[in-house]
Amino acid sequence: MSYETLSDAVVKGDINTAKEATQRAVAAGDNIQDILDQGLIAAMDVVGGQFSKGLMFVPQMLRSAKTMQECVELLKPHFKEGEVTTKGKVVLGTVKGDLHDIGKNLVRMMLEGAGFSVIDLQVDVAPEAFVAKVNEEKAEIMGMSALLSTTMPAMSQTIKALVDSGIRDRVKVMIGGAPVTANYAEEIGADAYAPDAGSAVIEAKKMLGID
Amino acid sequence: MALLSSDNIKRIDLAGRVILTRVGLKISDENALMRLKSAGADVDFANKRVRFHGEWLDEMLRKAPNQFNLYSRDGKNDLRLGTGQVYFGNGGRVFRVLDMATQGFRRTLLRDVADTAGLTNVLNNVSFYIIACQAHDVDLPSYHLNDFFYAFNNTTKHVMGGCDTLDGLKQMWDLACFIAGGKDKFRERPFVSIITNPISPLTLDSTSLQIIEFCVLNGIPLACAPAPIAGATGPATLAGTLAQMHAEALAAVAISQAFSPGACVMYGAVPSAMDLRTMDLAMGSVETAMMNACAVSLAKIYGLPIYASAGVTDAKVPDIQSGFEKGVSCLLVAMAGADYIHLAAGMLDSGNSISYEQFVIDNEILGMVYRILDGVDVDANTLAVELVERVGPGGNYVTEEHTIQHMYRQFFYPALSVRKNFDVWEKDERPTPLTRANDFVHKWRQEHQPVLDPEQVLLIKERFAGIVNL
Numbered sequence: 001m002s003y004e005t006l007s008d009a010v011v012k013g014d015i016n017t018a019k020e021a022t023q024r025a026v027a028a029g030d031n032i033q034d035i036l037d038q039g040l041i042a043a044m045d046v047v048g049g050q051f052s053k054g055l056m057f058v059p060q061m062l063r064s065a066k067t068m069q070e071c072v073e074l075l076k077p078h079f080k081e082g083e084v085t086t087k088g089k090v091v092l093g094t095v096k097g098d099l100h101d102i103g104k105n106l107v108r109m110m111l112e113g114a115g116f117s118v119i120d121l122q123v124d125v126a127p128e129a130f131v132a133k134v135n136e137e138k139a140e141i142m143g144m145s146a147l148l149s150t151t152m153p154a155m156s157q158t159i160k161a162l163v164d165s166g167i168r169d170r171v172k173v174m175i176g177g178a179p180v181t182a183n184y185a186e187e188i189g190a191d192a193y194a195p196d197a198g199s200a201v202i203e204a205k206k207m208l209g210i211d
Numbered sequence: 212m213a214l215l216s217s218d219n220i221k222r223i224d225l226a227g228r229v230i231l232t233r234v235g236l237k238i239s240d241e242n243a244l245m246r247l248k249s250a251g252a253d254v255d256f257a258n259k260r261v262r263f264h265g266e267w268l269d270e271m272l273r274k275a276p277n278q279f280n281l282y283s284r285d286g287k288n289d290l291r292l293g294t295g296q297v298y299f300g301n302g303g304r305v306f307r308v309l310d311m312a313t314q315g316f317r318r319t320l321l322r323d324v325a326d327t328a329g330l331t332n333v334l335n336n337v338s339f340y341i342i343a344c345q346a347h348d349v350d351l352p353s354y355h356l357n358d359f360f361y362a363f364n365n366t367t368k369h370v371m372g373g374c375d376t377l378d379g380l381k382q383m384w385d386l387a388c389f390i391a392g393g394k395d396k397f398r399e400r401p402f403v404s405i406i407t408n409p410i411s412p413l414t415l416d417s418t419s420l421q422i423i424e425f426c427v428l429n430g431i432p433l434a435c436a437p438a439p440i441a442g443a444t445g446p447a448t449l450a451g452t453l454a455q456m457h458a459e460a461l462a463a464v465a466i467s468q469a470f471s472p473g474a475c476v477m478y479g480a481v482p483s484a485m486d487l488r489t490m491d492l493a494m495g496s497v498e499t500a501m502m503n504a505c506a507v508s509l510a511k512i513y514g515l516p517i518y519a520s521a522g523v524t525d526a527k528v529p530d531i532q533s534g535f536e537k538g539v540s541c542l543l544v545a546m547a548g549a550d551y552i553h554l555a556a557g558m559l560d561s562g563n564s565i566s567y568e569q570f571v572i573d574n575e576i577l578g579m580v581y582r583i584l585d586g587v588d589v590d591a592n593t594l595a596v597e598l599v600e601r602v603g604p605g606g607n608y609v610t611e612e613h614t615i616q617h618m619y620r621q622f623f624y625p626a627l628s629v630r631k632n633f634d635v636w637e638k639d640e641r642p643t644p645l646t647r648a649n650d651f652v653h654k655w656r657q658e659h660q661p662v663l664d665p666e667q668v669l670l671i672k673e674r675f676a677g678i679v680n681l
Contacts, residue, residue, distance in 0.1 A: 013610075057615075058609065059609050059614045059618060062609055063610045102607065105607070106609070193634075195633075195634040196635065199635075
């Protein structure tokens with residue numbers, strides 16, 4: 001089964017065509033994992049390649065990611081427990097006291113586009129809320145974002161909360177945001193620092209040993 | 212804010228015309244004096260002085276075309292002068308080039324004529340090529356055969372240059388006609404034009420007059436551009452230098468029309484200033500930029516396309532000074548609506564040096580200027596009220612179709628400006644516009660090829676034995 005129509009539509013960010021193609025494939029009884037891997041994720045690899053060459057701009061890439069996400073929604077009812085694998089589960093949010101979420105939203109779209117499953121806790125997320133969700137979802141990665149120097153300490157507090165609840169070694173921690181630096185990440189014991197949304201995907205893959 | 216009110220434009224124009232009536236131009240060339248006399252000018256043979264009285268001056272100026280084209284050889288970069296379109300090009304004949312590898316300066320060579328032409332050919336905001344530098348390694352007998360040949364061989368854009376002698380001009384013309392496929396073909400689409408200059412104040416030498424005459428009689432477009440320096444060869448007041456320059460520029464246009472009515476000639480303007488603290492030339496001064504912008508208003512009184520100047524700097528290397536001097540002047544003169552702006556790419560050191568990197572940097576400055584000239588388009592679609600309503604408070608526009616539809620044309624995307632995230636910038640070894648320009652030049656050097664067909668080059672070299680091999 002070829003997923004050329006589906007892939008092309010995802011690359012173009014053509015949501016309607018992509019959804020139709022997905023529905024057709026499901027109706028034809030295709031393997032759900034094949035649709036995901038060969039249709040959707042393969043398309044996003046093309047998108048990533050074009051983006052890194054400067055042939056695509058961020059809005060186009062994000063639209064492709066959005067297209068893929070809509071298609072994944074159509075596949076979800078057909079997922080059987082343990083049958084379909086994503087690249088990894090990420091719990092994401094801006095830290096306590098911080099309401100600035102544009103960067104975090106870009107990171108979410110990019111991660112989803114790259115095949116990660118993202119649980120977005122939105123903004124102003126308390127340390128205990130991060131910990132509870134990581135625990136509940138058995139997330140492989142926890143991503144925190146802060147724009148203000150005054151909210152950055154909440155990153156450290158959240159990591160401490162992971163340690164205190166005994167699950168720090170079960171999850172990789174990635175941080176980002178304008179004032180955040182690689183040094184700061186190291187200082188507070190985060191596993192990765194991503195300067196932008198594209199790097200977040202690269203770092204996430206690196207941490208999980210993908211690609 | 213206009214630099215000059217319409218009243219003050221009229222006053223400068225009037226002052227220039229008074230200068231032409233009372234003082235006139237000093238012209239020593241007997242042949243030119245005779246021709247001007249027979250065309251009806253007021254010629255004082257004893258004092259070698261030509262005066263331009265109102266009615267006769269206006270009659271001559273009316274003969275000059277308000278619109279004409281300067282052609283590229285491939286038709287992709289034809290310059291439609293007098294249509295309101297602003298074109299930028301580099302400037303001519305420096306003697307020194309900055310070598311980035313050594314951070315040193317050396318004399319320019321014929322190779323540099325070829326390479327600056329080639330580089331200009333790929334810079335999209337530079338619309339014409341002026342022979343950028345002197346070829347210290349070429350001897351006089353076939354000098355202009357060589358500098359123009361290597362310009363033609365490396366760019367298809369319109370080429371302009373100065374000729375030191377009438378003989379040199381004839382070498383160039385023979386070559387251009389050969390490449391065009393005959394004199395008539397050349398006249399139809401002249402792809403090369405000539406720069407001459409009166410000597411400020413108020414003098415036109417014999418060689419320049421011979422060159423003007425040859426050009427207008429043979430269909431070679433022309434600029435005869437006065438270059439008074441306020442405080443030295445022009446009055447220390449901007450208005451005074453403008454009035455004198457205006458007189459010189461109008462006289463040059465009138466003379467060309469007296470020689471050949473309808474000849475394609477631009478109103479020329481290269482006013483600049485002196486730093487009177489030291490008598491250093493101040494080509495990058497804000498006053499130079501202001502006078503060039505004002506000159507556009509003066510040329511437009513007569514509907515003449517203008518050859519103006521912008522983008523020169525007194526800085527010796529591409530640096531902060533070169534950036535702000537070039538930015539200010541290119542923008543000011545472009546917004547004034549100059550047709551043909553030279554000196555706007557590659558130049559440093561008050562017009563004495565060039566740098567390959569500076570060409571690339573200037574191309575980017577010009578990109579910003581062109582974006583400004585494009586303005587802000589306002590219509591229902593760009594106002595996007597429905598979109599704002601749909602996205603609503605707290606949403607974002609990043610993935611909207613409207614964004615993708617408009618993002619290419621609404622924004623200028625610089626190639627050199629550094630907009631990276633700080634950490635990425637550090638990781639990438641702290642690039643600057645200069646390092647990026649240097650990378651561009653390196654890459655270009657590896658890839659660039661002459662534009663003339665190799666077989667045609669053989670024919671040209673067979674016909675013109677004076678062309679040296681590079």
